[in-house]
Amino acid sequence: YAPLAEIDPEVQNIIDKETWRQFSGLELIASENLTSRATMEANGSILTNKYSEGLPAARYYGGNEYIDELEVLCRKRALEAFNLDPATWGVNVQPYSGSTANFAALTALCQPQDRLMGLGLPDGGHLTHGYYTAKKKMTASSIYFQSLPYAIHPDTHLIDYTALAQQAKIFKPRLVICGASAYPRDWDYGALKKITEKEGAWLMADIAHTSGLVAAQELNDPFQYCDVVTTTTHKTLRGPRAGLIFFRRDTASGNELEKRVNDAVFPACQGGPHNNTIAAVATALLQVAQPSFRVYAKQVIANARTLASDLMEHGYKLQTGGTDNHLVLWDLRPLGLTGSKVEKVCDLLGITINKNAVSGDASAQTPGGIRLGTSALTSRNMLESDIKIVADFLHRAVQLALLLQKEAGSKMLKDFVRVATTEVEGKEGAKKV
Numbered sequence: 001y002a003p004l005a006e007i008d009p010e011v012q013n014i015i016d017k018e019t020w021r022q023f024s025g026l027e028l029i030a031s032e033n034l035t036s037r038a039t040m041e042a043n044g045s046i047l048t049n050k051y052s053e054g055l056p057a058a059r060y061y062g063g064n065e066y067i068d069e070l071e072v073l074c075r076k077r078a079l080e081a082f083n084l085d086p087a088t089w090g091v092n093v094q095p096y097s098g099s100t101a102n103f104a105a106l107t108a109l110c111q112p113q114d115r116l117m118g119l120g121l122p123d124g125g126h127l128t129h130g131y132y133t134a135k136k137k138m139t140a141s142s143i144y145f146q147s148l149p150y151a152i153h154p155d156t157h158l159i160d161y162t163a164l165a166q167q168a169k170i171f172k173p174r175l176v177i178c179g180a181s182a183y184p185r186d187w188d189y190g191a192l193k194k195i196t197e198k199e200g201a202w203l204m205a206d207i208a209h210t211s212g213l214v215a216a217q218e219l220n221d222p223f224q225y226c227d228v229v230t231t232t233t234h235k236t237l238r239g240p241r242a243g244l245i246f247f248r249r250d251t252a253s254g255n256e257l258e259k260r261v262n263d264a265v266f267p268a269c270q271g272g273p274h275n276n277t278i279a280a281v282a283t284a285l286l287q288v289a290q291p292s293f294r295v296y297a298k299q300v301i302a303n304a305r306t307l308a309s310d311l312m313e314h315g316y317k318l319q320t321g322g323t324d325n326h327l328v329l330w331d332l333r334p335l336g337l338t339g340s341k342v343e344k345v346c347d348l349l350g351i352t353i354n355k356n357a358v359s360g361d362a363s364a365q366t367p368g369g370i371r372l373g374t375s376a377l378t379s380r381n382m383l384e385s386d387i388k389i390v391a392d393f394l395h396r397a398v399q400l401a402l403l404l405q406k407e408a409g410s411k412m413l414k415d416f417v418r419v420a421t422t423e424v425e426g427k428e429g430a431k432k433v
């Protein structure tokens with residue numbers, strides 16, 4: 001029972017440094033958030049010791065009476081957090097992450113080599129929605145299923161539902177996946193349902209990014225139209241790293257989705273559930289159901305809108321010209337900058353962002369944009385007035401990136417990198433740069 005710092009000071013030291021990085025810098029990665037201390041306590045608990053393959057009251061190991069209680073509680077809270085009637089919806093809370101939740105959902109809904117359609121990765125979709133390149137099928141969702149991506153409209157950069165309907169008519173998918181990693185607008189689930197109904201396909205929403213905003217009823221409701229809804233629990237939902245799969249009970253074919261989803265999670269895709277994580281998900285979901293979480297979700301969106309409008313006031317180009325949710329996609333191509341350059345400069349300044357493809361990018365490896373999100377800063381109680389300052393920092397970072405690009409290889413660039421990467425350089429060194 002000796003503490004970590006005593007047993008393993010090396011790992012403790014890394015944790016201390018990362019703690020400092022998270023709290024001294026500005027976290028603008030759209031897929032990240034700062035979970036609560038209570039969630040982290042549950043995540044670091046003794047529950048990590050227990051094996052519990054199977055489901056509550058149907059386990060392959062003894063000693064699971066408290067684990068059963070926990071999993072039932074977590075399920076109940078998941079349904080409550082999303083205002084779902086247990087008669088109509090069920091949930092599996094065992095997925096280790098968003099990717100495994102998605103693969104389990106695909107396994108539940110499709111046979112190997114069935115056809116599926118998801119938003120293309122360069123247009124904001126996720127790897128697990130069927131992504132492949134001309135050279136390689138590199139994700140399980142394209143290796144084990146036949147995948148055809150749909151796209152955003154080249155002019156509006158909004159989901160092109162008309163083109164999607166035409167593609168689906170020819171391709172006849174078993175499954176259409178909606179949801180994205182980098183799409184700043186809301187989804188028309190009703191339009192998608194019309195398409196899948198016509199083609200006899202399942203409709204699945206992966207709301208990994210927006211689930212906190214959906215739970216707070218700040219965005220359209222995917223549960224009204226979809227058969228299955230998956231999510232991560234660590235983005236806008238502000239929980240630990242895990243996944244959830246919600247399934248509709250009232251399908252035309254009765255209760256069949258419940259068994260299909262549960263069997264797909266275990267034994268098809270996973271082994272024993274991570275009970276410490278399930279406890280942490282339950283704690284996070286309790287917090288999601290509080291009125292204060294609605295205030296938080298509203299503020300996340302207000303902050304993202306402020307970030308978008310301030311950047312546009314500086315003359316920058318944003319994909320779709322704004323946002324409905326927690327993220328902003330900034331097209332840097334008119335400036336002649338790449339996303340990786342700006343990401344690097346921001347890293348040196350203590351601002352954490354990520355490079356991201358913007359519509360029309362030839363390669364996802366050297367994208368022309370960056371993605372920004374306001375979930376983590378809002379968890380630090382930042383308001384619109386704070387975000388205006390952050391927008392100004394970003395403006396200055398981009399101007400610096402432009403200057404450094406012009407001066408590539410110069411002493412100025414080397415000095416900048418030296419000072420920015422050296423913790424104690426003294427005021428004089430910093431002033432010179």
Ligand code: PLP
Binds near residue numbers: 031096097098102242
């Ligand atoms: N789905 C979407 C839309 C995502 O954006 C992500 C991750 O960013 C995932 C799934 C995968 O989640 P995880 O990293 O937990 O596997």
